[in-house]
Amino acid sequence: MSSETVNNVVQLADxxxxxxxxxxxxxALRRLRHDRLTVGATVVLLIITLxxxxxxxxxxxxxxxxxxxxxxxxxxxxxGSEGHVLGTDELGRDHLGRLLYGGRISLAIGFSAAMVxxxxxxxxxxxxxxxxxxxxxxMMWVITTLNSLPTLYLLIALSALLRxxxxxxxxxxxxxxxxxxxxLIRGQTISLRDLDYVLAARALGASSWRIMYVxxxxxxxxxxxxxxxxxxxxxxxAEAALSYLSLGVQPxxxxxxxxxxxSRAYFRQAGYLVIAPGLLISVTVLCLYLIGDGIRDxxxxxxxx
Numbered sequence: 001m002s003s004e005t006v007n008n009v010v011q012l013a014d015x016x017x018x019x020x021x022x023x024x025x026x027x028a029l030r031r032l033r034h035d036r037l038t039v040g041a042t043v044v045l046l047i048i049t050l051x052x053x054x055x056x057x058x059x060x061x062x063x064x065x066x067x068x069x070x071x072x073x074x075x076x077x078x079x080g081s082e083g084h085v086l087g088t089d090e091l092g093r094d095h096l097g098r099l100l101y102g103g104r105i106s107l108a109i110g111f112s113a114a115m116v117x118x119x120x121x122x123x124x125x126x127x128x129x130x131x132x133x134x135x136x137x138x139m140m141w142v143i144t145t146l147n148s149l150p151t152l153y154l155l156i157a158l159s160a161l162l163r164x165x166x167x168x169x170x171x172x173x174x175x176x177x178x179x180x181x182x183x184l185i186r187g188q189t190i191s192l193r194d195l196d197y198v199l200a201a202r203a204l205g206a207s208s209w210r211i212m213y214v215x216x217x218x219x220x221x222x223x224x225x226x227x228x229x230x231x232x233x234x235x236x237x238a239e240a241a242l243s244y245l246s247l248g249v250q251p252x253x254x255x256x257x258x259x260x261x262x263s264r265a266y267f268r269q270a271g272y273l274v275i276a277p278g279l280l281i282s283v284t285v286l287c288l289y290l291i292g293d294g295i296r297d298x299x300x301x302x303x304x305x
Contacts (some may be wrong), residue, residue: 040292052103067097121181129189
């Protein structure tokens with residue numbers, strides 16, 4: 001008998017024992033706590049996020065630099081130079097400070113666009129899966145039509161038409177990314193809408209909206225969490241790809257994507273300018289995928305304790 005099972009044994013007054021049952025959510029949390037890879041990825045992602053959030057405080061009071069101020073006299077200082085931990089770029093700006101500020105933009109774009117796509121996918125997916133009929137056919141036609149268009153070409157077209165800014169980039173990525181979440185949630189809703197507890201709620205007079213958002217949606221939490229983690233990583237990569245095509249957020253506003261793109265020309269002269277943003281993108285996306293995979297395993301009832 002495992003230690004978790006022993007902790008759930010309840011002693012009755014007559015000396016008998018029984019094992020207290022656990023909810024799926026409680027079991028998932030316990031599995032996550034014992035999943036060292038997921039916990040480690042969460043810690044690393046949290047550190048990167050906190051450093052990015054407090055970028056102004058770190059730059060002003062710890063590094064004592066202004067990442068936006070140019071100084072051609074100190075161009076391409078190597079890492080470890082006095083006053084510049086990770087050196088300077090082609091305009092003499094502190095590289096570490098710009099990485100922290102760029103993380104704020106890249107992570108904000110990733111989290112914001114993923115939340116928008118998730119909310120839209122949740123609304124349309126629940127409605128299409130629960131109501132079915134004409135609305136479901138219409139939604140699937142729209143999704144199939146959008147998915148038939150090459151995503152990269154659609155991103156390029158929307159980015160070219162709209163002014164490239166963090167807000168517009170969130171809108172562009174959300175407009176092209178909601179279909180996947182919608183199809184996923186629709187399929188899960190179809191599998192849940194005819195279960196006994198849903199039929200019982202309908203027999204008791206619960207409205208369709210109450211059934212969807214009180215009885216069905218809580219059972220989609222694990223799927224939603226996995227989709228959110230994976231979507232954030234995919235959107236960060238999409239932002240970097242658009243920056244490579246000069247259609248992302250434009251300098252001097254730093255993002256990891258445009259910092260990586262702008263440093264290509266100086267790879268031989270200052271390779272650290274390429275390595276740092278590329279490494280941050282890779283580590284962040286990897287952590288998000290590991291977290292999503294860990295959540296999937298934790299909520300899988302087929303996983304043995």
